[in-house]
Amino acid sequence: MITPIKGFSKLTKAKKIDWIATNYTDNPEESIRILKQYWNADAALQKLHDEFIENTLTNHYLPFGIAPNFLINKKLYAIPMVIEESSVVAAASKSAKFWLSRGGFKTSIIGTQKNGQVHFIFKGDFKKLQEFFISIKSKLIQDVQPITKNMVKRGGGIVDVELKDKTEKLKNYYQLHCTFETLDAMGANFINSCLEQFAKTLTAEAQHFASFSKEERHVEVVMSILSNHVPNCTVRAEVSCPVETLNEDPSLKPLEFAEKMVQAVAIAKAEPYRAVTHNKGIMNGVDAVVLATGNDFRAVEAAVHAYAAKDGTYSSLTNAHISEGIFTFWIELPLALGTVGGLTKLHPLVKLALEILQKPSAPQLMQIVAVAGLAQNFAALRSLVTTGIQEGHMKMHLLNILNQLGATESEKAVLINYFKHETATHSAVVDAFNGLRNKP
Missing domain, CATH: 3.90.770.10 (3-hydroxy-3-methylglutaryl-coenzyme A Reductase; Chain A, domain 2)
Structure with a gap:
């Protein structure tokens, strides 16, 4: 019976491999061999790949x-x-x-702007919230200047910050909808850092806004995150x-x-x-x-x-x-x-x-x-x-089928030539391969 493991991330790569192979594979020795087979011989390059993600065991190659x-x-x-x-x-x-x-x-290029939102709950008068937002908008931009200064020097930065009323979809739900220009960077870290600072400024300034009641001063930020919906980056x-x-x-x-x-x-x-x-x-x-x-x-x-x-x-x-x-x-x-x-x-x-x-x-x-x-x-x-789609697709897939069947190079050559003029369905390839193998 497999039991949960504690501290897996702290194990060495060799011990992680041994544990996964022993507990989750039918042939641990073969599994370990396969995993190690795909390590890069250059130790420094392999270390670089290991550190892209957590709990790396090996490399998964794609053509x-x-x-x-x-x-x-x-x-x-x-x-x-x-x-x-x-x-x-x-x-x-x-x-x-x-x-x-x-x-x-x-x-x-139609557009290059990206978006993110500060999602928050506000229980109070929307008109007062609008008044509050107008009063702090410049403060929001000012407080992220340490984050945006380098991006601004290159011609990017914050394009706009808007207050959005989303209460028709969800009770008491509002957002700061923020638009960014991140130039040659994908910009995820930049956008998220700006949004998190916006959230801090929003909640801090709400504490001191004179028009708010005691309850209204409690602006509850739920989350601050970029959006992968980019209809203006097209x-x-x-x-x-x-x-x-x-x-x-x-x-x-x-x-x-x-x-x-x-x-x-x-x-x-x-x-x-x-x-x-x-x-x-x-x-x-x-x-x-x-x-x-x-x-x-x-x-x-x-x-x-x-x-x-x-x-x-x-x-x-x-x-x-x-x-x-x-x-x-x-x-x-x-x-x-x-x-x-x-x-x-x-x-x-x-x-x-x-x-x-x-x-x-x-x-x-x-x-x-x-x-x-x-x-x-x-x-x-x-x-x-x-x-029709199958004629071209299956001929390209032919090598995959032949490799699965264990065809030799000479057998591949014969069958590739044969299927230049025949429909290469999976069953047709298997039949042709078996016929070639069994040919007297």
Whole structure:
């Protein structure tokens, strides 16, 4: 019987591994071997990775790939992508090649502002609270100057602080809604530090506000925290070309292809069941670049999906239309990203990824990431309205299946060649592999 452990975080890494393997795995010796197998031979580099999080046992590797030939605003990029899913990098690369000869991708920044709130309970007269807020607003800004001075020198800082009445949703609930400009930093620590100081100033000043009753002077701060909902930190990416140049697929005439693409997007606009999968494909591209550049893909995912539901129902993030013979395909995304701070100075592969991207600013990285999402969606829709998604996806997944089956290099070569002309379902690959193994 397994019993709770005390002081796990204080154990050495070797003892942590021994404990987890002994208590939670069927073959402790093999489990320990696997965990140690993924340690980096460079002890200093391994120590760096160990200290990214708590209770580190080993490293979990994901492939770091490159999607080349992205022409973005007339500048050529090779985009690093970190992802485990077959066909994502290939699909992005295929889209990049397709649009390279059609003018490439065009992008623009819509906004770069981020938000945070001080959430508090106030039991009293809202008009008096408004009067109080007006009287302390300058004090709120003044008290965070030690935190904001360096950001202000670089051109960022606090954009605004507003008092929001949220009592229609929750009794006695109000907030200080704060807007920030964090430039090339993702800004989480900066924003949270400002918010916590706002909370201190708010509660302290309330104690002395003459118009408040005794009860009203007790402003109860519940929490102070940034928001990952960033509808004012958004970017647009698009591609467009004359319909007649959409002529690379022999199965459809250019206009028929364009109309099917527009209809596919319209379906994802209208049907949430389709929209979720449609947008998941976009995030294949987005998350892969976000991971490669050391940014917070969980925050990005949360923000993007909230944005997809901004009009009251979950819908497609991409748009498409045909106007005066021009096919246009575009996306708008909320992306709070950073190119300084966090892992950008610590993780060697993150530093290299940003170097490969020609050391972008945060707004430039927003544009690159949006392009990756748009490219991924174009590739997926192109497959769906022509050959179907499985033909390309399963052929990319073929190596994974063959590796699971333990195929030799010569067997892989034979079967990869065979499935160039056959549908590579899992069962078909297993049958072909068994047939090859049992061949006299």
